[in-house]
Amino acid sequence: MSFQKIALIGNPNTGKTSVFNRLTGLNQHVGNFPGVTVDKKIGKLKSENGSIEIIDLPGTYSIYPHSNDEKVVFDVLNNATHPDHPEALLVVIDASNLERNLLLFTQVYDLNIPVMLILNMSDVAYRAGREFNHEAFQKRFPGVPVIETNARVGLGIDKIIATIKNGFTITDFRPVIENYTLKLAIDPTSQSEETAERYKAIQALIPAIVNFKTSANKKIKVNRLDRILVHPIWGYLIFTVMLLLLFQLIFSIASYPMDLIDAVFSKLSDWFTDILPAGIFTDLISQGIIPGLGGVVIFIPQIALLFLFLGILEETGYMARVVFIMDKLMRPFGLNGKSVVPLLSSAACAIPGIMATRTISSWKERLITIMVAPLMSCSARIPVYTLLIGLVIPQQTVLGFFNLQGLVLFSLYALGLVSALLVSLVMKWIIQSKETSVLMLELPEFKAPRWGNVFINLLEKIKVFVFDAGKVILAVSIILWAMASFGPGDRIEMAVQQIEKPNTTNADSLAIYEQQISSIKLENSYMGIIGKTIEPVIKPIGYDWKIGISLLTSFAAREVFVGSMATIYSVHDDGDTNLGLLEKMRNEKWSDGKPVYSTATGISLMVFYVYAMQCMATLAIVKRETKSWKWPIIQVLYMGALAYLASFTVFHLFS
Amino acid sequence: MKKTLADVSIGELVKVNALIPSPVSSKLLEMGLYIGQEVEILFKAPFGDPIAVNVGGYVLSLRLNEADLIVVE
Numbered sequence: 001m002s003f004q005k006i007a008l009i010g011n012p013n014t015g016k017t018s019v020f021n022r023l024t025g026l027n028q029h030v031g032n033f034p035g036v037t038v039d040k041k042i043g044k045l046k047s048e049n050g051s052i053e054i055i056d057l058p059g060t061y062s063i064y065p066h067s068n069d070e071k072v073v074f075d076v077l078n079n080a081t082h083p084d085h086p087e088a089l090l091v092v093i094d095a096s097n098l099e100r101n102l103l104l105f106t107q108v109y110d111l112n113i114p115v116m117l118i119l120n121m122s123d124v125a126y127r128a129g130r131e132f133n134h135e136a137f138q139k140r141f142p143g144v145p146v147i148e149t150n151a152r153v154g155l156g157i158d159k160i161i162a163t164i165k166n167g168f169t170i171t172d173f174r175p176v177i178e179n180y181t182l183k184l185a186i187d188p189t190s191q192s193e194e195t196a197e198r199y200k201a202i203q204a205l206i207p208a209i210v211n212f213k214t215s216a217n218k219k220i221k222v223n224r225l226d227r228i229l230v231h232p233i234w235g236y237l238i239f240t241v242m243l244l245l246l247f248q249l250i251f252s253i254a255s256y257p258m259d260l261i262d263a264v265f266s267k268l269s270d271w272f273t274d275i276l277p278a279g280i281f282t283d284l285i286s287q288g289i290i291p292g293l294g295g296v297v298i299f300i301p302q303i304a305l306l307f308l309f310l311g312i313l314e315e316t317g318y319m320a321r322v323v324f325i326m327d328k329l330m331r332p333f334g335l336n337g338k339s340v341v342p343l344l345s346s347a348a349c350a351i352p353g354i355m356a357t358r359t360i361s362s363w364k365e366r367l368i369t370i371m372v373a374p375l376m377s378c379s380a381r382i383p384v385y386t387l388l389i390g391l392v393i394p395q396q397t398v399l400g401f402f403n404l405q406g407l408v409l410f411s412l413y414a415l416g417l418v419s420a421l422l423v424s425l426v427m428k429w430i431i432q433s434k435e436t437s438v439l440m441l442e443l444p445e446f447k448a449p450r451w452g453n454v455f456i457n458l459l460e461k462i463k464v465f466v467f468d469a470g471k472v473i474l475a476v477s478i479i480l481w482a483m484a485s486f487g488p489g490d491r492i493e494m495a496v497q498q499i500e501k502p503n504t505t506n507a508d509s510l511a512i513y514e515q516q517i518s519s520i521k522l523e524n525s526y527m528g529i530i531g532k533t534i535e536p537v538i539k540p541i542g543y544d545w546k547i548g549i550s551l552l553t554s555f556a557a558r559e560v561f562v563g564s565m566a567t568i569y570s571v572h573d574d575g576d577t578n579l580g581l582l583e584k585m586r587n588e589k590w591s592d593g594k595p596v597y598s599t600a601t602g603i604s605l606m607v608f609y610v611y612a613m614q615c616m617a618t619l620a621i622v623k624r625e626t627k628s629w630k631w632p633i634i635q636v637l638y639m640g641a642l643a644y645l646a647s648f649t650v651f652h653l654f655s
Numbered sequence: 656m657k658k659t660l661a662d663v664s665i666g667e668l669v670k671v672n673a674l675i676p677s678p679v680s681s682k683l684l685e686m687g688l689y690i691g692q693e694v695e696i697l698f699k700a701p702f703g704d705p706i707a708v709n710v711g712g713y714v715l716s717l718r719l720n721e722a723d724l725i726v727v728e
Contacts (some may be wrong), residue, residue, distance in 0.1 A: 062685040097713050100687040192674075192681045199689040218712040222697050232701035324716050328702045331718075337705075436678045438721065439705055440686055443714040 002167050003087045005053045009073065009108065010092035011101055012059035013444045015120040018151035019092050020056045021456050023160065028056075028456070030464055033076075033084070037363070037627050038069045039464075040084070047165050055084055061100070063107045064191050067435050068363055077111060088114040088168065090160070095125040095132065095148070098210065102202045103195070106176040114169045115144055118160065122148040129213040137209045143171035152450055176201050225446055229321040239322055242313070243344055249305050250348040251379065257301040265294030283485060284478070292477030295557060296470040299351055299617060302379075303465055306345055306352040307458045313341075314359075315449035320441055327439055333421050334428025336360055337439065339369040343420060346376035347413070350618045351469075354625055355461055364433035368424050370625060371635055374618050375420040377413045377610060380558040384609050385412055387562050387578055391585055392602030408606075416610050419642070465621065472620035480556050484527040495524045515570035522567055527552055541608070541647040542601035542655075544590070554614050561609075600654035604647040611643035660694065660708070660722035668695045669727040677724050687711050688725055 010016035020028075024043025031040040041056040057073050065071040076084045091108055093101035108115055119125075119132060134146055145163045149156030177198055228234045269286040276282040313319045319341070327337030335343075338360045346353030353373045360366035377385075389405050396404050486492070499516050502509045522528050531549030538548050546568045554561040562578065569588075571580040588596040613619065619632040626632075663669055671692045674680045687710045688694070695709045704719040 062681075064681065064685070066682050097711075099711055100713065103685065103687075188678070188681050192684055195681060195684045196689055199684075199687075218693070218709070220695075220697060220709045220712065220714060226698060226707075230698060230700055230707075235701060320716075324705060324707070325700050327718070328700060328704050438679055438682060439716055439718045440679075440682060440721065441716045443707055443716055 002047065002049060002165055003052055003114075004050075005055070005084075005086050006088045006090060006164065007055040007057050007076065007084070007086035008090045008092060009057045009063075009104065010059060010118075011061050011094065011104060013442055014059075014092050014094040014101065015149075015151045016059060016092040017056070017453055018450055019090070019118060019120065019149065019157070019160070020054065021452055022151055022154055022157045024054055026456070026459070028460075030460060032627070033072045036069050036072055037625065038072055039358075040072075041460075045161065045164065052164060055086060060104070062104060062195070064195075066438075067361060069361070077108070077113070086113070088116065088164075090116045090118055090164075092118045092120055092151075095119040095122040096128060096130075098125075098130075098206060099199075099202055102205070103198055106198055106202065109141065109144065109170070110175040110177055112170060112173050112175075114167075116160070116163060116168060117141075117144055117146045118156075119146060119148045120151050123150055131211040131213060133209050133211050140174075140205065140209070141170075143169055176205075223446060226321070226443075229318065230325050235321070235325045239325070242318075242322075246306070246309050246345070247348060249309055250302055254301040254305050258298055261294060261298050261301070265290055265297070268294075284481075287485065288478045288481035289474070291481070292474040295477055295617070296466060296473050299349065299465065300462055302349045303352045303355070303461055304458055306348065306356070307461045308454065310341065310345075310356060311454035311457050312449045315447065315454060317444040317446045319359075320443045323439075323441060324443065331437075333424040334365065334368050335424055336362060336365040336369075336437065337441075339365060342369050343373055343376060346373040346378060347416075349378050349380070350374040350376065350615070351465065351621050352461070354618065354621050355465070357625065362433075362435055362437050364431055364435060365437060367431060367626065367631065368427045370622055371427060371631065371638075372420040372423045374613055374615065374635065374639065375416050375423060375611065377416040378558075378615075380615065381412075381609055383559040384554075384561045385409055385606060387565070387581070388602050388606050388609075390578065391582055391597050392599045412606055412610055415607070419611065423638075423642075464624065468624045469617065469620035472623065473617050476616040476620075477556055480527075480553065482526075483530075484522055484525050484553060487524045487526055487529065492521050492524045495520045512570070515567075518567050519570040522549065522564075540651070541644065542598070542604045542651040544588075544596050546588075547596075547601075547605065551608075551612075551614070555616055557617070558609060558614050598655070600651045603654050604651035607650050608643045608647040611639055611646055613639035657726045658728070660696075660706075660717070660725040660727050661719045663696055663727060665696050665698065668693060670694070671725055672728045673726040675724045675726060679721060679724065683721065683724065686715055687713075694725075694727070 008016055008020050020041070020043060023045050027046075028041060028043035031042055033040045038058050043054045043056065044051040045054055057076065058070070060070060060073050063074055063077055065074045076082050076086070079085060089108055091105045093105060105115075105117060122132065125132070132146070132148065137144075137146055145168050147156050147159045147163065149160065151157065177194060229238060269290045272286040272290065273282060276285065310319070313322070322340060323337035325337075326340040330337055330339055339357070342353045342356040345356055350373045353376070354370050357366045357369045357373075360369060389408055393405050393408050398404050398407065496517055499513070499520060502513055504510070528549055531552055532545040534548050535545040538551070543551070546565070549568060550561045550564040553564040562581075565585070566581050569581055569584040571584055585597050586595070590596055613636045619636065622632040622635060623629055660669070671688055671690055671694060673690060674683055674688065692711055697707045697709050697714060699706045705716045706719065706722060708715050708717055708722070
């Protein structure tokens, strides 16, 4: 008798993930549980007669749900017709904390589903003077195999595999709590009564199944590290240093692979343009699909580095301490200590930031964090800020030693952060939720990271981004390309013919001609037409249609604004100093002779970029994480409205 | 006024006496805070909230408003 489908269940921090990773290795993928936002991790265990599917159920202390997402475990186990209902369960418990862990085991046992008990970290328990009495346990729970493991080093995993292959089933079923059915226990009062009764039963059980070599000692000595990490000064200081390290990692190290990816994809584009016959199909490949794919791949270095770093912090137990010291500060804003790292990571890039909100157990707090994360100024805004600051903010010193340009850049970042917190505050009142906000977080002991877990988790994040969000990003890139490449009828051809081709072989003149062609093509494309059409709408915030076009094209990614401006002004995008572009922009005049890029317009545009949701990749990941288009649409609308109002205000303040 | 876990100082060993009924009572219970459980506050976050509590051999962090639902003796 062998199983086809089994599930892993256990408390958080028991090493359940390690067991799962040891059993399935890289043979795992992420799927959906219907109706909830938690991901379903499924792995395959190879055996002689086919493979056995293993579902990694979310870590939980009890099978009773306290949130919509926690309901998954309850539904899967309670409903025998549920598509994920397992034939057998592996309960992973922390052997050094039997009492609390046995609660979940006895709940599962009472369901009378074949169950195996995995005593992980039994070495720690042994050192603490406790030894598991297998004989006594078998007497009380016949037919429940018990396997002691140390999943960290892979000890005992082969025994688990052999036992799964042999099959097991409860014999002589005697429930811990009589007349126990999950259905009855759905109301909180009877749940509490039942849990209390269960703990009594466990307390009676423990002396029988555990041999205490020394007297039971539950005293905990506070770790010296904890004294430092939660210290009012050192704690925050160390966290700040960690953040600086994180940003250093993302900004400086990630830029190398990112530049490389950029170069490879633009080479690939050129190569396709060269080998394929000129035409729409070639343009689709070289200007639509390849840059679109590049736009997906370019995020991988940042996601990988961020999750490498966060994985280490999580595995060592440091992250729980960060949550502990930040919780009080975040609570007034409807957020949670767990929101801090996702929000601050968003200052590098909102995509990994939003993916990092998975650990927030309260749906409302997680949603608010996701909704405000893109307000944090990300690295893609830097080229836009740099161009605009160079354009309208003079290079001068204020208040003795502050560089005005630097001060403006700092203010833009501060504006993003403050707005994120204020919007959270508003959303706290708007979003209705029956869930009570709780922290109740276990502070695990400090450990060395398990690299296998860090690596597998990182791979999963990249896979989720590339395969789930990637589809949307690619589709939108192609749409944006088509809108910028085609115009109604022969409008583009007619416009191009207006420009006289220079009768010369001078490379410079030809380059200028090419730039003029690109500019006129964009101006007469659908994108250009929309940009012109919206001019009356954006004029009150100080923008002309050329800015309008760039606002639209930068939906692909914010930094596209700079390249798009360069195209419109027919200058070579040197991607660095922008000197040519700055000069052209400075000379741009409205029809009444006033310069377009006044200080007011420049500042209005910077503020617009602080607020506006101009990043399809972020929207794609928000859709992925909230499993609905509702939230990304709301995000576009509220951030757009904020952008318009704020830009309108500053434009009139500075005019 | 009943003494709750929120009133206990660091290092003082107390026993859970009752849980004040609330939406989180069953969660507190599941985390091991049943009647008779011995608890001790190990340390506190910088603003005195949340607190880190030894619950039968593991460290649980609780917000003060959660600790205030736990009557101790």
